[in-house]
Amino acid sequence: MDEAARAQVHAQMVRFAQGHRDAFEEVYVALWPRLLAFTSGLLQNPSEAEDAAQTALLKVFSRITDFNTRRDGVAWAFGIAAYEVRSLRRQRNRRREASLGTATSTPDSSSDAQEALIAQQLRQALAQTLSYLSEMDREALLAPGADQGSEALPPHMRKRRQRAMERLRSFWRKLYGPP
Structure with missing residues (x-):
């Protein structure tokens, strides 16, 4: 993402955080493909990547009032996405650990x-x-x-x-x- 696009997304996120609900669609259109590409690069399973991106975007929208408008909005969104990827990996590892105790077949x-x-x-x-x-x-x-x-x-x-x-x-x- 180049600096101009990043600044434009940030400006729309600031507008959305300030209560301008018409900025919702612009933020969604700008962030969704980028968050999906980011999570797809970190998670090999496409459905898990989509789940992580979707959860991250939901958290961005639900916590937009907590967004510090003086900081970079795109970095904030990617930070949330990175946390979701980490959470998904932890959940997957927990499931793997639990299934290893009851597994009867080979790994x-x-x-x-x-x-x-x-x-x-x-x-x-x-x-x-x-x-x-x-x-x-x-x-x-x-x-x-x-x-x-x-x-x-x-x-x-x-x-x-x-x-x-x-x-x-x-x-x-x-x-x-x-x-």
Whole structure:
């Protein structure tokens, strides 16, 4: 979404939050395909992606009076959608855990393959994002002792690692949107 379209959607969300009900349709038309594409990219099951996008859009509309109009409306909507995706994944994992206790058949190998594919795609995305960082930032993130907690690193390395993580998150958001 380019900046002009984003600003237009934000303006319509502000109008809707201020009580202009005629802005509802414009917000819906602008957000629905984008939220659906976002959730489809995060969830492999199209019906789950549609459910997450629909629930997110319902929450956006039901909580529009809580919307802080000085902040980006599109980011707010995508944040709600990301939360819905996370909730759906948690629910799916709970169902999987509950069914494992009573399962008498072998596990579904297609879900294992799907999980492996997702993990591979995440590793590729991380490698691509890491390539945008400087060599110094990559060294800070991959420094020995970095995986053992912040106490294992000297203070100057902790700060370097923190700044490198901020830059990594920034590049990730630019490439893949909000987490």
